[in-house]
Amino acid sequence: MTDHCLRLLRQHRRLAELAAFPFNFDLDRAAHGHLEPVRLASGGSLEVVAGCDTGGTYFVCPDGSLLYADSEGSAGIIGSSVDEALEIVIGLPGWRDYLDLAPADGEEAILARVAEIEDEIREYHGIDAERAELRAALGLPDRSPVDLLGRLHAALLRTEPDFLLLNSDEDCAYDLLDPHPRPPLWESVRHEVPGDPAGEPLTTWTRLAADQGLTELARVALIRRMDEIFMDQSQLLRPGSRKELDLSPLRLLAEEFDGLGDLRQAERARGLYTALQ
Structure with missing residues (x-):
């Protein structure tokens, strides 16, 4: 049209x-x-x-x-x-x-x-x-x-992955306008199905998506995960600990964003890593 x-x-x-x-x-x-x-x-x-x-x-x-x-x-x-x-x-x-x-x-x-x-x-x-x-x-x-x-x-339903809107100052993503469910990332990539796809680490699927040319699909999943951690840093607490944080997910996110060429999101992950050290 x-x-x-x-x-x-x-x-x-x-x-x-x-x-x-x-x-x-x-x-x-x-x-x-x-x-x-x-x-x-x-x-x-x-x-x-x-x-x-x-x-x-x-x-x-x-x-x-x-x-x-x-x-x-x-x-x-x-x-x-x-x-x-x-x-x-x-x-x-x-x-x-x-x-x-x-x-x-x-x-x-x-x-x-x-x-x-x-x-x-x-x-x-x-x-x-x-x-x-x-x-x-x-x-x-x-x-x-x-x-x-x-x-x-x-x-x-076409909003993600190609039209994900970000706040330019914080690089956080806007929520979806609607509540309709979307398929999990592992359903969108070609793969040999493991025993429990939902139990695989997110990076298993984002790397596959990137390898298959589905860069925006990988980017959206990683940004959404970064936002979850940014909004709730208790997700980084080591099991059984009330104070000790495991910052390795942030380091891994930075590496994944680097692999996608998204230097702004990589810097965002590293910035939070440094702030929490």
């Missing part, structure tokens, strides 16, 4: 105002940027194109996907392009209330939740005439809520 809709919003003030209210896709907020400096773990570029009234920000990624980051430290892909994301934002006002839903929940449950949320929205302002006007002006199809929910769900 193209970003035809984004160009129309930028060219026509009336359409931009409709997108901003009641659909909370506000182009004017792009000038303020995000509330903190961020970057993609993969190193790809980000372009801020809009914001919302709760402090969230919409970013265009290198492949055209639209990434949404909220003000609470969560982020996720919500469309394969700005156009597709706008279909979802306009077709499912209050879309963040549906992040826990999946197509497997069934049409009845999805439609019931949508009806409930949209009735709540209508208590404060209109959405029906506004949605029809904006869809017509942007040339968007009138897709069913079930279809749109399926598209949103598929987009969210």
